[in-house]
Amino acid sequence: xxxxxxxxxxDNTGRSLMTTTTTRxxxxxxxxxxxxxxxxxTLIPILGGAFRLTELSGGPAIIPxxxxxxxxxxxxxxxxxxxxxxxxxxxxxxLPALRQGRRSWxxxxxxxxxxxxxxxxxxxxxxxxxxxxxxxxxxxxxxxRLVFGxxxxxxxxxxxxxxxxxxxxxxxxxxxxxxxxxVAAGTQAITLIPGSxxxxxxxxxxxxxxxxxxxxxxxxxxxxxxxxRRTRRAQELGLL
Numbered sequence: 272x273x274x275x276x277x278x279x280x281x282d283n284t285g286r287s288l289m290t291t292t293t294t295r296x297x298x299x300x301x302x303x304x305x306x307x308x309x310x311x312x313t314l315i316p317i318l319g320g321a322f323r324l325t326e327l328s329g330g331p332a333i334i335p336x337x338x339x340x341x342x343x344x345x346x347x348x349x350x351x352x353x354x355x356x357x358x359x360x361x362x363x364x365x366l367p368a369l370r371q372g373r374r375s376w377x378x379x380x381x382x383x384x385x386x387x388x389x390x391x392x393x394x395x396x397x398x399x400x401x402x403x404x405x406x407x408x409x410x411x412x413x414x415x416r417l418v419f420g421x422x423x424x425x426x427x428x429x430x431x432x433x434x435x436x437x438x439x440x441x442x443x444x445x446x447x448x449x450x451x452x453x454v455a456a457g458t459q460a461i462t463l464i465p466g467s468x469x470x471x472x473x474x475x476x477x478x479x480x481x482x483x484x485x486x487x488x489x490x491x492x493x494x495x496x497x498x499x500r501r502t503r504r505a506q507e508l509g510l511l
Contacts, residue, residue: 430445
């Protein structure tokens with residue numbers, strides 16, 4: 272028996288709704304890949320920081336002890352705590368569902384991220400300037416750390432200025448750059464591996480190149496994300 276037109280229309284409407292629902296579900300799951308990946312990227316420095324805090328609080332030395340930290344532990348403690356908060360909470364700012372659907376959460380998270388990012392950047396600059404250099408940390412790496420640490424401070428300052436001017440696009444771009452700089456320790460854990468295998472873990476030039484390249488990689492990825500956002504926004508506005 273041939274289906275009536277109304278039955279055929281109902282079947283196709285049902286299938287269309289099921290397809291749309293499935294697509295939305297997959298898209299929602301896919302969105303979680305970004306914060307999950309970012310947290311996994313920072314997992315090694317987060318664990319390393321937790322082990323360092325355990326050592327500084329009088330616990331067992333799970334990782335090699337650093338005498339340069341024990342004489343003035345406050346900056347490294349501030350750096351570990353603020354960088355961890357910045358890395359974890361910042362990862363969820365890339366989740367569209369939280370950015371678009373819950374503005375109050377986005378604003379609250381931003382009020383935590385901005386001071387956390389500034390503390391992480393300034394404490395990192397303080398340690399770079401005043402702590403004795405670790406074995407394998409030469410003058411080139413010293414300069415690299417000062418440059419990218421300062422860039423992170425400037426990025427956060429410009430992000431704050433942009434939000435005060437209600438320029439949300441510019442604010443998002445500068446906070447993306449600041450986050451990329453702030454989580455570079457995770458990328459450094461990867462880029463340091465080849466040089467450590469070939470030249471050893473204390474080779475000054477290979478360490479400087481590996482650590483510097485991690486910041487460059489993160490900044491490049493941030494700029495790609497910012498470019499895609501601008502392109503998508505222009506398309507939505509019919510400018511492209």
